[in-house]
Amino acid sequence: MALILYVTFVLIVAIMLFYLVRHYVFSLTALYRQKGQPNYTLHALSYRPTVSILIPARNEEAVVGALLQRITELTYPKDKLEVIVIDDASTDNTGRIAEGFAQSYNYFKVVHRGLNDGGKGKSAVLNDGLKQAKGEMTICFDADYYPQIDVLEKLTAYFVDPEVGVVQGRVTVLNERATWVSRLVALERIAGYRVDQLARDDLGLIPQFGGTMGGFRRDIIEFLGGFDTRMLTEDTDLTFRVYLAGYKIRYVNDAECYEEAVEDWRAYWRQRHRWAKGHMQCFFRHLIPLLRSGNLRLREKLDGLLLLNVYFVPILVGLSWLLGAIIFFLFPTTWFEPIWTLLPVFVYSSVGNFAVFFEVGVGTYLDKRMRIGWLIPLLLFSYVLNTLICIKALLDLAFSKIVGSNEHNWAKTNHSGGEIECF
Amino acid sequence: MRRNLRSSHTRGPPVWGFPHREKPRLRHLVIGLTVSAFSYAVLWLKFRELLTEAIRRLLYVGQISASKSLSSEAPLLVIRLTDGSNLNLALTWQRCGLISMTIFGLLFLFLLFPLDGSIWSKIAWLELGFIIGSTWSFIRLSIAVLIAYHFGAGALAVTEFLTGPFTDFLWALSVWSLGLSTLASAKHRRVS
Numbered sequence: 001m002a003l004i005l006y007v008t009f010v011l012i013v014a015i016m017l018f019y020l021v022r023h024y025v026f027s028l029t030a031l032y033r034q035k036g037q038p039n040y041t042l043h044a045l046s047y048r049p050t051v052s053i054l055i056p057a058r059n060e061e062a063v064v065g066a067l068l069q070r071i072t073e074l075t076y077p078k079d080k081l082e083v084i085v086i087d088d089a090s091t092d093n094t095g096r097i098a099e100g101f102a103q104s105y106n107y108f109k110v111v112h113r114g115l116n117d118g119g120k121g122k123s124a125v126l127n128d129g130l131k132q133a134k135g136e137m138t139i140c141f142d143a144d145y146y147p148q149i150d151v152l153e154k155l156t157a158y159f160v161d162p163e164v165g166v167v168q169g170r171v172t173v174l175n176e177r178a179t180w181v182s183r184l185v186a187l188e189r190i191a192g193y194r195v196d197q198l199a200r201d202d203l204g205l206i207p208q209f210g211g212t213m214g215g216f217r218r219d220i221i222e223f224l225g226g227f228d229t230r231m232l233t234e235d236t237d238l239t240f241r242v243y244l245a246g247y248k249i250r251y252v253n254d255a256e257c258y259e260e261a262v263e264d265w266r267a268y269w270r271q272r273h274r275w276a277k278g279h280m281q282c283f284f285r286h287l288i289p290l291l292r293s294g295n296l297r298l299r300e301k302l303d304g305l306l307l308l309n310v311y312f313v314p315i316l317v318g319l320s321w322l323l324g325a326i327i328f329f330l331f332p333t334t335w336f337e338p339i340w341t342l343l344p345v346f347v348y349s350s351v352g353n354f355a356v357f358f359e360v361g362v363g364t365y366l367d368k369r370m371r372i373g374w375l376i377p378l379l380l381f382s383y384v385l386n387t388l389i390c391i392k393a394l395l396d397l398a399f400s401k402i403v404g405s406n407e408h409n410w411a412k413t414n415h416s417g418g419e420i421e422c423f
Numbered sequence: 424m425r426r427n428l429r430s431s432h433t434r435g436p437p438v439w440g441f442p443h444r445e446k447p448r449l450r451h452l453v454i455g456l457t458v459s460a461f462s463y464a465v466l467w468l469k470f471r472e473l474l475t476e477a478i479r480r481l482l483y484v485g486q487i488s489a490s491k492s493l494s495s496e497a498p499l500l501v502i503r504l505t506d507g508s509n510l511n512l513a514l515t516w517q518r519c520g521l522i523s524m525t526i527f528g529l530l531f532l533f534l535l536f537p538l539d540g541s542i543w544s545k546i547a548w549l550e551l552g553f554i555i556g557s558t559w560s561f562i563r564l565s566i567a568v569l570i571a572y573h574f575g576a577g578a579l580a581v582t583e584f585l586t587g588p589f590t591d592f593l594w595a596l597s598v599w600s601l602g603l604s605t606l607a608s609a610k611h612r613r614v615s
């Protein structure tokens with residue numbers, strides 16, 4: 001019995017150590033690697049494919065107007081631009097606001113979904129938008145986003161490479177100062193994009209499509225059969241489907257967009273629960289195809305495996321705590337002490353799901369952010385919450401498998417638009 | 424962030440930027456290695472004995488009978504408990520917080536010293552971390568010993584589990600974050 005506990009504990013510690021080293025390499029890459037992006041060529045700089053912007057919106061009257069107004073200000077040639085707002089059976093003024101823009105600008109189009117179709121998740125909404133899209137490239141924005149004016153040029157430049165199927169830009173939190181929660185989310189975002197995604201792109205690993213502030217070749221997504229409506233995280237699902245199909249994803253750090261982050265723990269819980277559950281769905285769906293794929297290099301497979309596993313990490317750390325307590329009190333040994341000491345390193349390595357603490361620190365440093373770095377120890381709270389969220393997500397997923405249900409509730413994040421109003 | 428937003432409001436051709444990169448300050452790393460090696464030597468040679476003596480004196484002030492002893496593995500603190508039995512507390516590397524301090528030092532060394540910034544600032548934060556770590560170890564161990572004195576040896580294990588290496592990392596991470604913020608602030612001031 002004791003031996004099994006020891007072996008399990010050491011195994012979990014080894015997995016954590018592997019993640020730790022991986023993120024240390026990411027941090028060093030983001031800091032020091034000089035051969036990174038952007039690799040814009042003259043051709044890339046002048047490349048202007050036709051673009052369809054998809055904006056799924058459900059009861060987003062507080063924010064959608066600002067985004068649509070901002071899109072009219074984009075520097076991308078308007079004759080190559082098409083904007084499709086998909087009103088997902090909104091009961092507020094979202095549809096009317098979008099219609100107003102469609103009347104004023106001929107490259108705007110509004111798709112209204114009926115009450116019976118609405119609220120069934122972003123995948124279904126995007127699929128409806130895709131049916132209307134005519135552009136070679138499709139870029140997605142959530143309704144609460146606020147892009148830089150030259151964001152499309154920066155994103156589409158990477159499509160010059162025919163191997164690139166998807167591009168992803170950087171997301172920065174706009175309402176960072178609103179609450180403690182939004183500040184902590186901002187820290188996670190900084191590390192996740194400025195360090196993690198950038199390093200993955202630099203190292204030729206698997207940058208992740210975030211579902212918004214990113215785009216894809218329309219023919220590829222059509223070839224893949226659109227977004228899978230059964231998946232809660234259509235972005236992660238698409239990431240792996242694109243790689244398995246032999247294409248790659250590029251992350252464009254220079255293309256920035258501002259989002260409204262969740263402002264309270266309840267909204268944080270709902271959002272992360274959906275992410276965790278969807279990510280776990282992807283784990284079970286793509287693990288074997290990923291390992292067997294002939295289209296991916298070994299390092300991509302390894303990175304993909306670690307990426308798929310990322311929402312299990314908080315559970316593993318929690319489990320190691322439990323095992324550690326049992327060993328500490330019931331089967332103490334002299335060699336256990338130093339390993340036990342290492343445990344907090346792994347705990348802190350897992351604060352935030354995509355970002356270890358030193359990645360957060362390196363991200364804030366590279367962004368020349370100063371005082372927000374003081375909040376890094378507080379990420380412990382979101383870590384504890386993430387552990388609970390991931391456990392619940394796993395249990396929910398297991399339960400739905402047992403009862404044979406493929407229906408998953410799609411918890412929408414509400415946006416107040418408070419920060420966007422100031423623009 | 425707000426400045427970024429304003430600049431992106433301006434009309435004109437796209438601005439193509441490069442993500443900021445640095446060159447690692449290897450000389451700073453070497454200096455840091457030397458300084459931390461010296462600090463470790465002092466800590467690993469003297470700290471346990473100092474800590475044992477400090478806690479013995481603290482207990483003496485509180486009129487708790489305690490004596491020092493030496494075993495082959497670690498200094499021993501022998502405490503007479505309220506029930507009349509003796510508790511032999513070995514001040515192992517972990518119990519003294521030395522392993523946590525070593526991890527802190529390594530994190531600090533390999534993550535902060537290669538960055539841009541004053542070497543004196545980095546050394547100051549490193550040493551401050553060691554001082555805070557040592558102080559916290561004294562406080563933590565004192566609390567554990569007092570709880571053991573009043574509630575017995577079983578309570579000592581629970582206290583050590585709850586306040587053990589996990590809380591060590593609260594100070595380690597806080598010092599690390601503050602050190603990094605200081606470097607970023609200094610850099611920002613230089614740039615602006």
